[in-house]
Amino acid sequence: MVGCLSGEAGKAVMQPFAGDLFKGLLAFFLLDMGLLVARNFGDARRASPVLLAYAVLGPLVHALIALGLAKLLGLSTADTALLMVLSASASYIVVPAVLRHAVPEASPSLYLGLSLGLTFPFNILLGIPLYTWMAGTL
Template sequence: MSLDLVLQNILNPPILFFFLGMLAVFLKSDLTIPQPLPKLFSLYLLIAIGLHGGYELSKSGLSFDVLKALGLAVFMAILVPIYSYFILKTKLDTYNSVAIASTFGSISAVTFITGITYLQTINIEYGGYMVAAMTLMESPAIVIGLVFAAIFTKESSDEKTKWNEILKEAFLNPSVFLLMGALIIGMSTGQKGWHSMEPLFGTLFKGFLAFFLLDMGLVSARKIYELKKAGLFLIGFALIMPVVNASIAIALASFFGLSKGDAFLLALLSGSASYIAVPAAMRLSVPQANPGLYLPLSLAVTFPFNITLGIPLYYYIINTFWS
């Protein structure tokens, strides 16, 4: 992998703000972002990417290529938590295996957004329908985790109300709901709608991303101190599995003829891990699992790895194959 690709990704203002946040924690600075603001940044990024994706989807329509990309996304979202569970089960109990497998089977919207920014920086086109792919990939891992917990612990998730709450969390959690809603609005309003919203959700996008990644740097660095609970096996899992998952996605994307930009985003989504939707669902549905394992692994290991080294690595592999 070329050093230029790594530097091109890292020497990007939003990424540097992520490191600035981590540095603030390591140097024991009092830097903080008032708590309501990170939520606002999250909402902004989800709306912005959903609107733009809907606009792009309104131009492309639901062609065979679009359906092919969406089908591969769903396939990866189902496959990853299944084999991740059986790998983890060799070292962990069922509850923690389910929670960690579900975490790594789902996706990180911020990693996806950072990947899109990278593609824009190097002028590589991608399909707006990949936003829909991201939305479809968030929930299957939660459902699979619940099924595995019910089967392999031999304990029935007997309370109907509990299942209702869990499935609601899987399919109607705020990020999925907002992304899908923004996507539909972008599709419905098309070019005229996007141009009317572009000054806020297009021009200012990188500025809001920098604020958000600054906060993520602060949070990630604080979670690093919890990694001593995880052990070398889990830290290795959090570093190796993203590359394995992304490589499988790249192979499938190559076989099915996805474009370079779409293949990169599919690989990045497959190699990412959830730190919002799945942890919330696991706390509700698998309280026996230790949040001190699955949350730091995704937030303090996999997320920093992906947005610094993973992005240029996946692009290098794709660029080599597609060339």
């Protein structure tokens, strides 16, 4: 509401905080997350095989659910691919930030190491091309 009322003048005043500063804060946040993963990734290697499997299979299952919903809703190929990518990536976009504050006793080696150290690279290297192919083919 404040943004609507203040218009362009308010936007110009807030630009250093809402525009430029955001990029810097995002960079520091991502750096912090990366350092946490680097510090804790050794512990993630000793995780249960079930957790390791879920780190790879979970995104595939979520992407397949998204594919089914997209086809049911009649979404375009591009929208289907995007929904699949977002569904498959939810575990490393939301979970680390939420768990860090909501469940402080949770082990960062598991939720950071597996989501950002295993699921993220899997999705970047194999998942996104696979989801895009599946959306176009099916």
